[in-house]
């Protein structure tokens with residue numbers, strides 16, 4: 001793990017966010033083929049790619065940790081409703097505390113320490129200078145509700161899905177860096193309801209098959225998938241709630257600045273069954289990489305050109321790329337000699 005010892009970088013205003021050469025190298029590039037179509041792209045979440053890979057640990061903590069935690073606190077200060085947990089999700093929130101604390105302490109012992117004496121737990125997060133003793137299961141002993149407490153110490157967004165009647169319901173989450181969707185709007189919805197706006201996938205039966213797969217996931221057998229879109233500037237919080245701040249930035253892309261302004265936004269999503277509540281924990285870990293940094297890898301540049309060139313129109317539209325998609329294809333074409 002390489003946590004940045006450097007100053008905190010920003011995902012808004014002056015956008016000081018950068019990726020180090022190591023971060024570029026470990027970026028979870030999402031295109032296994034020259035064309036991209038929606039599919040049920042899930043695999044067991046087991047270590048892959050060796051030491052330092054984004055797939056090495058259950059939760060990936062990297063050089064952007066401090067910057068992302070700062071960004072999360074800024075969002076929650078303005079919009080506390082970006083974190084919500086319905087009452088019946090209380091046990092699932094404690095499941096999340098246990099799963100995340102235990103795995104962080106095992107995977108990154110130099111930064112996180114957990115001591116459990118029966119229900120009396122002491123948690124230390126050396127990166128954020130946090131040390132708290134609490135009674136597991138008793139929210140009154142934590143400085144804030146359990147999901148928020150944990151979510152403020154984890155990179156990426158988290159949702160907790162209640163499973164009932166063979167379906168999943170979005171009944172809790174801490175969502176401060178979504179790719180244009182709103183927790184407040186989707187709260188309480190079922191799997192096919194919150195996926196309602198996605199084009200093509202419904203008629204191809206993708207969500208039906210995915211839901212079957214998800215509802216059968218067992219404790220201790222997490223699965224992962226990648227999702228992707230694009231964002232202008234290194235902006236983490238592209239929520240409908242803040243659309244007025246970022247929507248217009250799509251018009252700022254020009255052939256001259258496309259490489260530096262347009263970011264590939266990749267979500268490493270992990271689904272994990274919670275043991276006490278039977279809920280699913282869904283983590284959405286977002287990685288941002290400018291096209292300029294992507295093309296530093298010739299294979300990625302070539303592959304991405306082909307993917308972008310053949311992307312179906314409904315996906316271009318749904319992902320919000322319409323205004324600048326042509327410039328992205330033109331920019332990438334210079335790195336694909338066959339075209």
Ligand code: HEM
Pocket residue numbers: 038039040041159161168170180181182186194195196197198201206207210214225227228229280282318319
């Ligand atoms: C159970 C946990 C999951 C949650 C909470 C979740 C949530 C979401 C949300 C909120 C959206 C945005 C919809 C909108 O436009 O408003 C979305 C998009 C999408 N989801 Fe899921 N999802 C989950 C699992 C999955 C799985 C397992 C698949 C596998 C096929 C999947 C496939 C997709 C696809 C293809 C999109 C469109 C993404 C794009 O083109 O950018 N989701 N999901």
